[in-house]
Amino acid sequence: MKFMRFAGSVTLALALLGTLALPVAAQLRVTSADLERLQENIDEVSRDVAQLRGRDASLASRLQADLDAARDETAYFRIKLRRNESIPRTEYVEVRDRVETIRSRARGDVSGGYTPPTGNPDSRTGGVATTGAVESSGSDDVPVGTEFDVRVQNSLSSKTAQVEDRFEATTIVDLRKDGRVVVPAGSVVRGMVTSVNKAGRIERKGSLTVVFDRITIDGRSYPMRATVTQAIESEGVKGEAEKIGAGAGVGAIIGGILGGVKGALAGILIGGGGTIAATEGKDVELPPGTLLRVRMDSGLNLR
Numbered sequence: 001m002k003f004m005r006f007a008g009s010v011t012l013a014l015a016l017l018g019t020l021a022l023p024v025a026a027q028l029r030v031t032s033a034d035l036e037r038l039q040e041n042i043d044e045v046s047r048d049v050a051q052l053r054g055r056d057a058s059l060a061s062r063l064q065a066d067l068d069a070a071r072d073e074t075a076y077f078r079i080k081l082r083r084n085e086s087i088p089r090t091e092y093v094e095v096r097d098r099v100e101t102i103r104s105r106a107r108g109d110v111s112g113g114y115t116p117p118t119g120n121p122d123s124r125t126g127g128v129a130t131t132g133a134v135e136s137s138g139s140d141d142v143p144v145g146t147e148f149d150v151r152v153q154n155s156l157s158s159k160t161a162q163v164e165d166r167f168e169a170t171t172i173v174d175l176r177k178d179g180r181v182v183v184p185a186g187s188v189v190r191g192m193v194t195s196v197n198k199a200g201r202i203e204r205k206g207s208l209t210v211v212f213d214r215i216t217i218d219g220r221s222y223p224m225r226a227t228v229t230q231a232i233e234s235e236g237v238k239g240e241a242e243k244i245g246a247g248a249g250v251g252a253i254i255g256g257i258l259g260g261v262k263g264a265l266a267g268i269l270i271g272g273g274g275t276i277a278a279t280e281g282k283d284v285e286l287p288p289g290t291l292l293r294v295r296m297d298s299g300l301n302l303r
């Protein structure tokens with residue numbers, strides 16, 4: 001009997017040692033159970049935001065937009081897990097903490113107003129920012145909240161797109177920080193479709209959600225997280241190579257190389273988390289060359 005107890009103790013000790021010997025990355029790996037808990041938290045917070053709507057509709061709308069973004073990021077994590085791709089624990093924790101912050105604000109547990117990241121809109125260009133500079137903040141070369149424009153290289157349609165479809169776009173201006181170019185014009189960003197709804201009798205309007213997850217700068221590739229905030233229609237290209245090569249600001253690009261901007265793409269609405277929706281009864285159609293304004297949802301460190 002004593003021998004059996006001793007043997008059991010040895011087995012337990014060896015098991016514990018085996019766990020301790022696991023690499024830290026393995027112990028911190030994001031699992032499907034983690035994502036299930038995150039999804040449950042999002043659903044709970046959604047109810048808190050719904051209750052807030054009767055007290056402060058404006059704040060509730062802003063919180064809901066941020067919650068929608070967290071929901072889309074969770075869906076993106078699920079896709080990566082299904083593809084056997086690793087999910088950085090820091091990204092998971094950032095989304096989890098953001099959801100808890102939304103919960104606190106919806107319940108009134110945190111003082112102060114809600115201040116989501118914003119760009120620098122300019123009414124003269126239909127809401128397009130007029131600078132290619134990044135404010136110096138933190139250690140990231142491109143901090144969270146930075147917005148810039150990219151030109152889509154492939155057509156995107158909610159009628160034909162499938163979840164996990166990949167596409168590419170290129171930046172159209174030099175993005176500068178502290179006087180240096182951190183993201184040169186022509187850098188390639190890779191996007192992925194994370195959800196699709198085709199227009200039809202049941203789902204009257206088409207929509208698709210896209211995220212940008214990688215950027216290639218001067219031949220080097222970096223992971224990124226960015227979502228769409230605006231779709232812009234242009235009237236043609238004039239002297240694009242020269243203007244971009246000179247590192248002109250977004251305002252100059254819009255006024256010069258595009259030959260004028262018609263404004264937001266007709267029949268397109270942008271929702272939380274990068275969801276692009278068409279007007280009722282139609283599918284989303286983004287032809288090659290469409291300009292998308294994207295916002296960084298995580299910092300980009302290029303060192």
